[in-house]
Amino acid sequence: GNWEVKARKSARPRSKSGFSVLVTGAAGFVGTHVSIALKRRGDGVVGLDNFNNYYDTGLKNARKALLGRAGVYVIEADINDAVLLRNLFETVHFTHVMHLAAQAGVRYAMQNPNSYIHSNVNGFVSLLEACKNATLQPSIVWASSSSVYGLNSKVPFSEKDRTDQPASLYAATKKAGEEIAHTYNHIYGLSITGLRFFTVYGPWGRPDMAYFFFTKDILKGKEIKIFEGADHATVARDFTYVDDVVNGCLAALDTAKKSTGNGGKKKGAAQFRIYNLGNTSPVPVTKLVDILEKLLKVKAKKKMLPMPRNGDVLYTHANISLAREELGYRPTTDLETGLKKFVKWYLRYYGSKKKSAW
Numbered sequence: 001g002n003w004e005v006k007a008r009k010s011a012r013p014r015s016k017s018g019f020s021v022l023v024t025g026a027a028g029f030v031g032t033h034v035s036i037a038l039k040r041r042g043d044g045v046v047g048l049d050n051f052n053n054y055y056d057t058g059l060k061n062a063r064k065a066l067l068g069r070a071g072v073y074v075i076e077a078d079i080n081d082a083v084l085l086r087n088l089f090e091t092v093h094f095t096h097v098m099h100l101a102a103q104a105g106v107r108y109a110m111q112n113p114n115s116y117i118h119s120n121v122n123g124f125v126s127l128l129e130a131c132k133n134a135t136l137q138p139s140i141v142w143a144s145s146s147s148v149y150g151l152n153s154k155v156p157f158s159e160k161d162r163t164d165q166p167a168s169l170y171a172a173t174k175k176a177g178e179e180i181a182h183t184y185n186h187i188y189g190l191s192i193t194g195l196r197f198f199t200v201y202g203p204w205g206r207p208d209m210a211y212f213f214f215t216k217d218i219l220k221g222k223e224i225k226i227f228e229g230a231d232h233a234t235v236a237r238d239f240t241y242v243d244d245v246v247n248g249c250l251a252a253l254d255t256a257k258k259s260t261g262n263g264g265k266k267k268g269a270a271q272f273r274i275y276n277l278g279n280t281s282p283v284p285v286t287k288l289v290d291i292l293e294k295l296l297k298v299k300a301k302k303k304m305l306p307m308p309r310n311g312d313v314l315y316t317h318a319n320i321s322l323a324r325e326e327l328g329y330r331p332t333t334d335l336e337t338g339l340k341k342f343v344k345w346y347l348r349y350y351g352s353k354k355k356s357a358w
C-alpha cells in the first residue's frame with residue numbers, strides 16, 4: 001500500500017553513512033524531539049505511534065503535523081501489531097530502533113493496570129521479536145526509567161544500585177523491560193541500550209506531568225496540590241531538559257554496536273548497556289513552583305499534602321558518570337532556563353486557536 005512508499009522515503013538518510021531509524025512513540029513528547037533531531041542531522045526516520053488517548057490526542061496530532069513538516073512520516077499502529085512490524089521491517093532496513101513507545105506515568109496504573117503490561121511488556125517483546133527476525137537486525141536503544149530505583153534510598157542513583165524494589169506498576173514494567181532486553185541480548189545477539197530517563201520536561205511536554213498541569217492550574221487560578229513526605233520531608237526531582245535527553249539518545253545510537261545475531265558468543269559480540277540520563281541536580285517541587293510563579297507572573301494557590309502511596313518516590317538524583325564517560329553525555333540546561341522555554345511554548349501553543357498551524 002501507500003504507507004510503504006512513504007515509509008521508504010522517510011527512512012532514507014541524507015548520506016550513505018546516515019542511519020535509518022524506527023522511532024516508536026514518535027508522536028509522544030520525547031519521540032517528537034528525538035525524531036526531529038535525527039532528521040535534522042541527516043538520518044532517515046520512520047515514526048510509529050498508536051495515538052492512544054492516555055492524554056490529549058490533539059497534542060499528539062499537533063506533534064505529528066510538526067513531524068510531517070520536518071519530513072518524518074508517522075505510521076499509526078500499535079507495537080503489538082506483529083504483522084505490521086514484520087511488513088515494516090521487510091519494507092525498510094532499519095539500522096537502529098529508538099524505542100520510546102510506552103504507557104508512561106505512575107498514577108494511571110490504578111485506573112488501567114493492563115495498559116502497562118500491554119505496551120511496556122507485551123509491546124516491547126513484540127518489537128524485539130520483529131528486530132530479532134529482521135533480515136538486517138537493528139541496534140536498539142530504548143527508554144527505561146529512573147523509577148526502577150524505586151524505594152532504594154541511597155542517592156545519587158548509579159547504574160550498579162539495586163533495582164529490586166519498584167514502587168509502582170510502571171516501575172515494575174520498566175524493570176521487566178530491562179530483564180527482557182538482557183535476554184534478547186544474550187540469546188539472540190541483539191545490541192540493546194537502555195536509558196533511564198529522569199523526569200524529562202520541556203516544550204511539547206506531557207500534560208500528565210506536574211510542571212505541565214501546575215502551569216495550567218496556576219494560570220487558571222486553580223489550587224495546586226504539592227506533596228511532601230512524612231515530617232514535611234522535601235519531595236524533589238532531578239528534572240532533565242528534553243534537549244539534554246535528546247543529545248543522550250543520539251549519543252547512545254551513535255555508540256551502539258551492531259547486533260550480531262550470534263548470541264553474543266563470537267568476537268564483536270552484541271552489547272548490552274544501561275545508562276542514567278539525568279541532570280544531577282535535584283530540585284524540590286516547591287522550588288519548581290516558585291520558578292513557575294516567577295515566569296508566569298502569577299501567584300500560585302498552594303496546598304501542601306502528604307504524599308499518597310500511589311507509586312511516587314520522595315527523591316530522584318542521577319549519578320551520570322557512566323553516561324558522561326561512555327556517551328559523552330553532558331546536560332547543560334538548568335531548571336529555570338528549561339522552564340522558560342517550556343512556558344514560552346505553552347503560552348504560544350494554548351494561546352493560538354489554530355493548533356494545526358504548529
Ligand code: NAD
Nearest residue numbers: 025027028029030049050052078079101102143197199200
Ligand atoms: P509519551 O506518552 O509522550 O510518549 C509515548 C508515546 O508512545 C505516546 O505518543 C503513545 O501514544 C505511544 N504509545 C504508547 N503505547 C503504544 C503502543 N502500544 N504502540 C504504539 N505506540 C504507543 O511519553 P514520553 O514522556 O515521551 O516518554 C517516552 C519514553 O520515555 C517512554 O518509554 C517513557 O516511559 C520513558 N520515560 C519518560 C520520562 C519522562 O519524564 N518523560 C521519564 C522516564 C521514562
